[in-house]
Amino acid sequence: MSIHECKLIKLPKISDPRGNLTFIEGQNHIPFDIQRVYYLYDVPGGAERGGHAHKALQQLIIAISGSFDIHLDDGKERKTIHLNRGYDGLLVPNMIWREIDNFSSAAVCLVMASERYDEADYYRDYDEFVRATQQKNLSV
Template identity: 35%
Template sequence: MPASPYLIPLHHVGSPETGYITSTQFAGNIPFDIKRVFWTQATPPGVERGHHANMATEEVLVALSGSISVLTDTGREKQKFELTHPQQGLYIPAMCWTELRFSEGATALCLTSTDFSEADYIRNYGRFLQLAEHAAL
């Protein structure tokens, strides 16, 4: 059965007086080896990003600043997540459709299990549902 999205606590040290460091050094809770890291910033509020699934790529999405509303859809279950602080990431499995909305000034960090390949992307929702149904059989 395909995996479901879930929240992951990220290891951090520090205090309110001095600030915090959040790291993947102790990233045993990230369920894949990280191959690529990218970030998205300056997305205007009201612009929806995502609108795709990946056939093989797994991701962990972190709101470094601001907040990100995420709708996930595995073809059998839809969930909503609010990412509001950088000590928590959202695991997004392969074959999971996502739609993201950013708050003013939000920056998203994404850790992925593969290097970028356009061939890995499913950008048509109807096609995604067909593939997700077939994968569930």
Template identity: 40%
Template sequence: MIQNLKTLTDHRGSLTVIERLPFDIKRVYFLHHINPDETRGGHAHKELRRIMVAAHGSFKVTMRSMSGYHEFNLSDPTVGLLIEPYQWLELSTFTPDAVCLVLASLEHDESDCIRDFIEFKRAL
């Protein structure tokens, strides 16, 4: 689930590389300017795979899947969270400066989304 991203650091600063993912990238998006009281996500995908990175700031990811319940506090831009299909996500506790970068294996397809938690539990 957690992926350490290759980071090169010298006197000029750090450069973090995202490469050799377990999927081809078809879509890149980022979430930003999120009210700290808001929750994002609240759905799962049937086929989509993603890598999620806290490019700036921090936020909490709550994940539910066949393997159980997991919480991740993402705050390090050198760490990515691999999200496989059939993992219900909720993102919360955003810092005011949070930027959530997401690399996705597919373009957006609403038919790939499961937005009802009861339906998600049945699909497992």
């Protein structure tokens, strides 16, 4: 995978004077069925989240409230995406290292995942992740 496959997805936004509504449908707005949803909140100032990659799992990451930065790395290239709108989702395919930081006050990070939790799907050591990406590139 390449960081160029990470992309911002504009989600539907239904504007209403009583408040806006955004919805997400698996296999419609995102290319997978949603198997797990979780969210990060009350992240202390200066803290980082993430620091891993997934072997198979894909994610859609949304700043439901506030803002934060997502640093993406495919083992060769890096880029940073700033999320701050509840109708923008960042699609992160498998084999992309991600770190999340710069959380604003009261930020809420919502994550929709293509798979249920499985510790065996994680790369938690960056050097091991890079070795795996290099091996995949050699076998292609």
